[in-house]
Amino acid sequence: MATMKDVAHRAGVSTATVSRALSGVADAVRPATRERVLQAVAELAYHPNHLPRNMRQRSSRTLGLVITDIANPFFTAIVRGCEDVAQSQGYSFLLANTDEDAAKEEQTLRTMASERVAGVILASADEASEPIRRLLGSRIPVVALDRRIDGVAVDTVTSDNDSGAYDATKHLLDLGHERIGLVAGPETISSMRERTAGYTRALRSHGITETLVSAGDLRERSGYTATLQLLDLPEPPTAIFSANNLMTIGVLAALRERGLSVPDEISLIGFDDLPTAELLQPPLTVVAQPTYQLGARAAELLLQRVRNPDAPVQEIVLAPQLVLRASTGPLRG
Amino acid sequence: MATMKDVAHRAGVSTATVSRALSGVADAVRPATRERVLQAVAELAYHPNHLPRNMRQRSSRTLGLVITDIANPFFTAIVRGCEDVAQSQGYSFLLANTDEDAAKEEQTLRTMASERVAGVILASADEASEPIRRLLGSRIPVVALDRRIDGVAVDTVTSDNDSGAYDATKHLLDLGHERIGLVAGPETISSMRERTAGYTRALRSHGITETLVSAGDLRERSGYTATLQLLDLPEPPTAIFSANNLMTIGVLAALRERGLSVPDEISLIGFDDLPTAELLQPPLTVVAQPTYQLGARAAELLLQRVRNPDAPVQEIVLAPQLVLRASTGPLRG
DNA sequence: TTGTAGGCGTTATCAA
DNA sequence: TTGATAACGCCTACAA
Numbered sequence: 001m002a003t004m005k006d007v008a009h010r011a012g013v014s015t016a017t018v019s020r021a022l023s024g025v026a027d028a029v030r031p032a033t034r035e036r037v038l039q040a041v042a043e044l045a046y047h048p049n050h051l052p053r054n055m056r057q058r059s060s061r062t063l064g065l066v067i068t069d070i071a072n073p074f075f076t077a078i079v080r081g082c083e084d085v086a087q088s089q090g091y092s093f094l095l096a097n098t099d100e101d102a103a104k105e106e107q108t109l110r111t112m113a114s115e116r117v118a119g120v121i122l123a124s125a126d127e128a129s130e131p132i133r134r135l136l137g138s139r140i141p142v143v144a145l146d147r148r149i150d151g152v153a154v155d156t157v158t159s160d161n162d163s164g165a166y167d168a169t170k171h172l173l174d175l176g177h178e179r180i181g182l183v184a185g186p187e188t189i190s191s192m193r194e195r196t197a198g199y200t201r202a203l204r205s206h207g208i209t210e211t212l213v214s215a216g217d218l219r220e221r222s223g224y225t226a227t228l229q230l231l232d233l234p235e236p237p238t239a240i241f242s243a244n245n246l247m248t249i250g251v252l253a254a255l256r257e258r259g260l261s262v263p264d265e266i267s268l269i270g271f272d273d274l275p276t277a278e279l280l281q282p283p284l285t286v287v288a289q290p291t292y293q294l295g296a297r298a299a300e301l302l303l304q305r306v307r308n309p310d311a312p313v314q315e316i317v318l319a320p321q322l323v324l325r326a327s328t329g330p331l332r333g
Numbered sequence: 334m335a336t337m338k339d340v341a342h343r344a345g346v347s348t349a350t351v352s353r354a355l356s357g358v359a360d361a362v363r364p365a366t367r368e369r370v371l372q373a374v375a376e377l378a379y380h381p382n383h384l385p386r387n388m389r390q391r392s393s394r395t396l397g398l399v400i401t402d403i404a405n406p407f408f409t410a411i412v413r414g415c416e417d418v419a420q421s422q423g424y425s426f427l428l429a430n431t432d433e434d435a436a437k438e439e440q441t442l443r444t445m446a447s448e449r450v451a452g453v454i455l456a457s458a459d460e461a462s463e464p465i466r467r468l469l470g471s472r473i474p475v476v477a478l479d480r481r482i483d484g485v486a487v488d489t490v491t492s493d494n495d496s497g498a499y500d501a502t503k504h505l506l507d508l509g510h511e512r513i514g515l516v517a518g519p520e521t522i523s524s525m526r527e528r529t530a531g532y533t534r535a536l537r538s539h540g541i542t543e544t545l546v547s548a549g550d551l552r553e554r555s556g557y558t559a560t561l562q563l564l565d566l567p568e569p570p571t572a573i574f575s576a577n578n579l580m581t582i583g584v585l586a587a588l589r590e591r592g593l594s595v596p597d598e599i600s601l602i603g604f605d606d607l608p609t610a611e612l613l614q615p616p617l618t619v620v621a622q623p624t625y626q627l628g629a630r631a632a633e634l635l636l637q638r639v640r641n642p643d644a645p646v647q648e649i650v651l652a653p654q655l656v657l658r659a660s661t662g663p664l665r666g
Numbered sequence: 667t668t669g670t671a672g673g674c675g676t677t678a679t680c681a682a
Numbered sequence: 683t684t685g686a687t688a689a690c691g692c693c694t695a696c697a698a
Contacts, residue, residue: 015675025552047446055385055387055692056678093427113380115384115395255339281614338692348669348691366667388674389691
């Protein structure tokens with residue numbers, strides 16, 4: 001494979017000149033010289049080697065993207081947003097799934113640190129873990145995505161989970177429901193805590209203090225199980241708010257299994273939209289997060305931070321949106 | 334940031350010894366020495382820097398994964414499969430979307446070549462493009478995924494598209510349908526050609542030579558449009574076979590819009606499963622590809638190739654599976 | 667078993 | 683505007 005030295009030799013210049021000609025620093029090289037270099041590049045089919053450059057500059061033009069599961073459509077759209085922004089600015093993305101496993105997350109962050117990524121976007125499985133703190137302590141910029149990292153000053157991009165959950169619950173209250181079940185996520189995840197808080201806040205604002213909460217682990221199966229528990233209550237709920245997309249699918253399956261017609265016998269609203277939400281029976285009413293934007297803003301924030309490590313920490317909160325379809329209806333006697 | 338030199342100094346050994354102690358070559362270093370090195374590593378919070386290693390070895394422990402759109406659930410599962418295998422063998426994945434755009438694909442492959450990825454898994458938007466040939470000509474191993482690369486000997490992992498499409502069409506024929514519409518994908522993509530071929534072959538085997546084909550671009554919208562065209566035929570089909578998941582969603586939307594009840598008035602079968610296929614109304618009968626396996630096998634193949642560049646080219650074809658749900662039914666008078 | 671020393675292919679500094 | 687040269691931090695012969 002041709003090296004810069006080969007190109008320099010063929011063009012009759014030094015490697016320094018080749019480097020300047022190719023790195024596009026204007027005015028640094030005479031047009032005629034650049035021309036000769038470019039021709040030599042073409043003739044030798046020279047492909048720049050980023051490895052020495054990365055080493056010399058102590059950093060690669062690569063970002064890390066650490067999420068819990070790419071198979072979750074919520075993260076899928078986020079990844080798209082990140083990738084589009086990064087690509088447009090000449091950066092690549094190293095992707096890793098942690099499966100909500102702190103050990104895997106630690107391993108991944110270690111590797112990315114060793115690869116000297118320019119920065120990391122992190123939806124952390126474990127907000128308080130030591131490796132995260134170490135990463136933050138090192139010089140690698142981090143943006144927390146969807147999930148806050150406790151007690152550390154770090155750039156953050158989230159949805160307004162509290163107000164989204166409030167809106168969802170309020171919507172059900174406005175339809176006359178008072179016994180509203182929550183299929184909640186783990187309290188260890190900030191976004192899930194916030195959703196539970198929004199739900200509780202809405203109930204309180206209507207003078208309701210009793211909450212009907214059944215917690216899951218964000219996966220479909222747990223939504224199914226949590227729903228059955230709610231339905232088996234002495235006084236089951238007349239409406240259910242599910243705190244994430246995968247669990248909502250489980251909720252729907254459980255309601256079907258019990259032969260409950262939605263929304264006639266029970267209303268359902270979910271946090272997070274689903275690609276096929278409109279085609280489900282009934283079309284699902286949801287609080288949709290601006291997932292693509294979430295990813296895009298996170299990538300922008302990270303690249304800003306890479307360029308300007310000492311800028312003040314930013315926190316971006318995007319507004320979720322209530323999408324009314326047909327899975328919620330007025331309370332029936 | 335601490336370097337190996339710092340560690341060597343603190344442990345009172347040479348950098349060569351540190352390198353040996355850390356790279357885990359057994360018997361190369363005395364246990365007591367290794368102990369001292371490890372302690373120095375801990376004390377200095379030394380994190381290995383892969384950049385010089387990559388440079389020295391002329392390759393990174395990173396693989397490229399080039400697909401058309403991560404937001405398509407088909408690719409999502411594939412990515413999961415790739416990532417799991419790669420991670421288990423100490424490799425990371427650089428992800429890029431091409432949006433079926435040959436120029437973007439070229440740019441991406443160029444970057445990955447410059448990053449000296451150890452290999453690339455490629456679902457190509459343009460099977461015949463020059464940059465691909467150049468990449469194949471260089472020393473970077475490539476595995477073609479889902480889509481063949483014409484006229485080049487390259488490791489390939491695909492589903493058996495022809496027989497999957499044959500099975501889908503045969504299923505409809507067995508139900509008594511004779512006017513079967515195909516919502517096809519672009520002929521430029523090998524897997525789509527194969528699906529059209531399987532459809533045609535099944536019809537022929539039942540003595541039917543007239544095909545009802547309307548082509549789309551794999552996106553939801555085009556499935557919708559193609560379906561309307563089929564329905565507006567003087568003699569519309571009594572069943573539709575849709576050649577990919579996103580288009581199937583569009584087909585369903587079009588059928589709904591026309592008020593056609595599925596499967597009573599028209600049957601529908603799709604290629605590719607959908608995460609919520611069971612929850613759709615009606616639950617969708619599909620030919621499901623083993624997507625996770627597709628990704629996992631591709632990553633395995635690529636890593637084999639990385640280790641053994643001169644092994645014979647392999648072609649892996651996985652069997653898709655007919656998943657009977659409720660969107661197909663017998664032909665009604 | 668350990669150390670010395672050279673080199674990987676760029677970029678950056680400094681001088682011309 | 684260009685060239686010579688010294689890093690960058692690790693790995694690996696080769697020597698001890």
